[in-house]
Amino acid sequence: MPDPFSGRTFRAALVQLCSGRDVDRNVVEAERLIREAAVGGAHYVQTPEVTTLMELESARLFAAVEPEQSNRALQAFRNLAAELKIWLHIGSMAVKVAPDKIANRAFVLTPDGAIAATYDKIHMFDVDLPGGESYRESKNYRPGDRAVVAALPWGGLGLSICYDLRFPHLYRALAKSGATFLAIPAAFTKVTGEAHWHTLLRARAIECQCYVFAAAQGGRHEHGRETYGHSLIISPWGQILAEGGVQPGVISADIDLQAIEEARKRVPSLGHDRPFTVASRSGA
16 A cells, blocks of 8 residues: 655645633544544644633633643544544644643644654743733743754654744744744734734745645634634745635645745755844944
8 A cells, every 4th residue: 555645745734723711622623623634635734823722811721731741632632643644733732841831832743643743832922912912921831942843754844833933033944954844833813913924924935935834723712812813824935825714624735845846946045044243333
């Protein structure tokens, strides 16, 4: 029987969710859509940031999260990947790493259910937005300090999560380290999503000459926050190949590895980095 993961093309699918405060319910909904993606022929399936829990209140958050070693949701997803024989990328989930800290952690799972790679979100979303919205991710979450390129059968997958998107040097480093795909699962707010989501994602694809896979949260969540949705699959030339709306669902696209080679041949900018200094001058 031919190996389904050995070809020059594969199908990528993104699961869009509107996760709430109940971990079990969120896992059930995610599983339903992951199965839908697999039935549609997906070899790689990605879910959004905070797949298993969307919670801002510290007490409720810490009461619901579990360590990686005993995490029931993670085990359920590992079993699902093995059952469906797919590469399953849980965009992120809250994992307890200390009595007073949580990691916003991504998991890349193999078709036999093993953990191929993990990544902890590096950049914390500590902002005050117009209209009174305020977020302090660093209050509960411990930032990561390690960039990760996961080895997929088709090439390197550079891992990131949501707010990381605003730090282009991370993606340049991932591309220079072998990434041909960039994973950017997110829960962008409606305000920032409307202003910046499409522009930033297309820019990361173009400047790194990588496919971008960005599964998103979308809709109004139980605690009142509204996220933008619009999950996107983008080519290395910056073309939008598939886009979601606001509601939960699945989008997919066939990924051709030749498009990466062609983009990098047409504009070989990844090989043109040069060292430079920055001159700071002040005048009267």
